[in-house]
Amino acid sequence: MQLPEIDALILEMARQIKPHLTAESALVGIHTGGAWVAEKLSELFDVPLPFGTLDISFYRDDFSRIGLHPQVKPSHIPFEVEDRHIILVDDVLNTGRTIRAAMNELFDYGRPASIRLAVLVDRGGRELPIEAQIVGAHLKLAAAQNIQLNRGESGRLSLSLHEKTA
Amino acid sequence: MHKNPQLNKHGELQHLLTIDGLPAATLRHILDTAESFLNIAEREVRKVPLLRGKAIFNLFFEPSTRTRTTFEIAAKKLSADVINLNIGTSSQSKGETLLDTVNNLSAMQADMFIVRHSESGAAHLIARHVEPHIHVVNAGDGRHAHPTQALLDMFTIRHYKQDLTRLRVAIVGDMLHSRVARSQIHALTTLGVPEVRMIGPKTLIPTCAERMGVQVYHDMEKGLKDVDVIIMLRLQNERMRGALLPSAQEYFKYYGLTAEKLALARPDAIVMHPGPMNRGVEIESSVADGVQSVILSQVTFGIAVRMAVMSILAGSEGGEQ
Structure with a gap:
């Protein structure tokens, strides 16, 4: 399967985001891949957008099954969430569970005016009623396949496909 | 192989009982x-x-x-x-x-x-x-x-000093009765602190101290020289009743942390204490409340x-x- 070029996807996301930008907009990327995408996005607008990151480890719904993620990173939201128009950014949208956790965490920072979801890749497979308003690409993948965003040493982003390990 | 009762079969922490033996x-x-x-x-x-x-x-x-x-x-x-x-x-x-x-x-x-x-x-x-x-x-x-006390002490040291592998740390006081000191020494050595000093009177330092990898000092002024971190232990008043110590005043004279003694450590040395403090027994008030004290950060x-x-x-x- 031919995987799309990241730079083109991010430009496409920026094009879709632009009409919705206001003085109260801010980007929040989900660790780790979503934070990389949000960082790239934040450089593409005329006015630099406030930019934060979320680690959703403390909000996951599978904690009692698999325990705490071995590498939790601090969440960092350097602006008031109250009354912001938040653009929540992730790399891959699949079941929607990560997004549910991220929204719960965001609300513990304050009550945003709105949240839009922006993803690099929507691969389908939703288990919750969650949809992205901004999508770089829709990909049809088999349930047994994983798609992953990687960052090279130069900061270059690329996608790769893996078979899911049981 | 000896199994660590704190770890499950995957090597994950199941209980936290002691620092001793944890990777x-x-x-x-x-x-x-x-x-x-x-x-x-x-x-x-x-x-x-x-x-x-x-x-x-x-x-x-x-x-x-x-x-x-x-x-x-x-x-x-x-x-x-x-x-x-x-x-x-x-x-x-x-x-x-x-x-x-x-x-x-x-x-x-x-x-x-x-x-x-x-x-x-x-x-x-x-x-x-x-x-x-x-x-x-x-x-x-x-x-x-007292493993969580030792861990919060390590967190505090790392917060202020970043790299633990270049530090000189002095623990001052009653090590004989202190579960805090024992756990601190295990944590410091496990995390690679190269020099741990134990300062106190002969009656309050166990004979096994040197086997735990610490250097023992009975003279506080020598022991504090050039250290990066000073951890004061609480002197338990009940110890005073036995023959181990003459009096609180006497103890303060030899092992209380005063501004003059603190000046022997490195200028950026931090002062720690697990609490509750006996002001005027193991630590002078002006030091406990001074700029080098991180005692309240330890609590947070x-x-x-x-x-x-x-x-x-x-x-x-x-x-x-």
Whole structure:
């Protein structure tokens, strides 16, 4: 399967985001891949957008099954969430569970005016009623396949496909 | 191979009983996780839902206000339900055994026990006895160990000094009766601190101190020279009654931390104390409240570190080792 070029996807996301930008907009990327995408996005607008990151480890719904993620990173939201128009950014949208956790965490920072979801890749497979308003690409993948965003040493982003390990 | 009763078959932390024998990676994982809990205090909602629906029992067979309170705050910030039991005053005085007490509490659907006891090994005994899904944290047992205190001390040192592998750390006071000192020494050496000094009178330093890898000083002025971190231990007043020490005034003269003695350490040295402090016995008030003191930060960091310990334990799989 031919995987799309990241730079083109991010430009496409920026094009879709632009009409919705206001003085109260801010980007929040989900660790780790979503934070990389949000960082790239934040450089593409005329006015630099406030930019934060979320680690959703403390909000996951599978904690009692698999325990705490071995590498939790601090969440960092350097602006008031109250009354912001938040653009929540992730790399891959699949079941929607990560997004549910991220929204719960965001609300513990304050009550945003709105949240839009922006993803690099929507691969389908939703288990919750969650949809992205901004999508770089829709990909049809088999349930047994994983798609992953990687960052090279130069900061270059690329996608790769893996078979899911049981 | 000797199995560590704290680790499950996957090498995950199942109970936290002592620092002794834990790998450096496990200690670092706890400290790194605590880092993520630190900034929750700055949010509008100062708690996370991680342990929602879990019941954490504070079992204090020996009184302690600060440790019990910080465990309680930590558990509440993780959204757990906390039940405080000061057992010294109830069932034990009616003749119930330790394990009977624990059995009864387990039947009340406990998920975790935080145990403080005057007997060394009490938390180990409980950990061996409880059902596999229950986790045990040692909050101080006799003269043996106080692992969460040592971990919050390591967190504090790392916060102010970053690289632990270049430090000179001095621990001052009564090491003989101190579970805190024992746990600190294990943590410092495990995390690669190259020089740990123990300063105190001959009567309060155990003969095994040097075997634990520390350098012993009886002269405080020599011992403090060029250190980066000074950890003062609490002098327990009850020790004064025996023949171990002449008087509080005498002790302060030789081993109390004053501004003059502090000046012998490195200019950026930090001063720590596990609390509660005896001002004018082991530490001068102006030093305790001075710019080099990080004693109140220790209390704040203690909450984040205990949140990390509880969430790592609660997330580890129970079962046979």
